[in-house]
Amino acid sequence: MFKKGKRSALSSYLTKIDSTYNQYAVDRIECRTQLERLKSDAIEMLKKGKIDEGHFLMLDEKITQYLKDLTQTTAKERLSGTSGDQAEAMFCKNCGAKLASDEKLCRKCGTKR
Numbered sequence: 001m002f003k004k005g006k007r008s009a010l011s012s013y014l015t016k017i018d019s020t021y022n023q024y025a026v027d028r029i030e031c032r033t034q035l036e037r038l039k040s041d042a043i044e045m046l047k048k049g050k051i052d053e054g055h056f057l058m059l060d061e062k063i064t065q066y067l068k069d070l071t072q073t074t075a076k077e078r079l080s081g082t083s084g085d086q087a088e089a090m091f092c093k094n095c096g097a098k099l100a101s102d103e104k105l106c107r108k109c110g111t112k113r
Contacts (some may be wrong), residue, residue: 012057013042014062021066030072032096035070039063067096 017038024031039060045055071091090099097108105112 004021013059017062035063035066071096079113
């Protein structure tokens with residue numbers, strides 16, 4: 001019964017991640033914020049024992065993939081010139097964190113720009 005609860009939590013959270021991405025995909029900054037919030041929530045669920053490490057890794061992988069998709073889409077728009085604002089924020093290609101225009105390294109993961 002305990003495993004069923006963890007599986008149920010995993011299933012509902014995967015659905016939350018998908019629906020969040022689909023709902024906010026047009027507004028990439030808000031989508032990134034919501035996905036990062038969900039990632040923090042998943043960490044808390046792991047700490048409280050509501051999910052196990054394997055489940056957390058699945059959730060983390062899904063969120064990370066969506067963050068990378070957002071970053072790649074934004075980069076493609078910048079290259080093609082479809083983005084309306086040329087001074088738009090930059091994001092880390094590795095973790096998706098927002099970078100200042102003068103930053104050479106990501107503060108979150110240390111990846112070079």
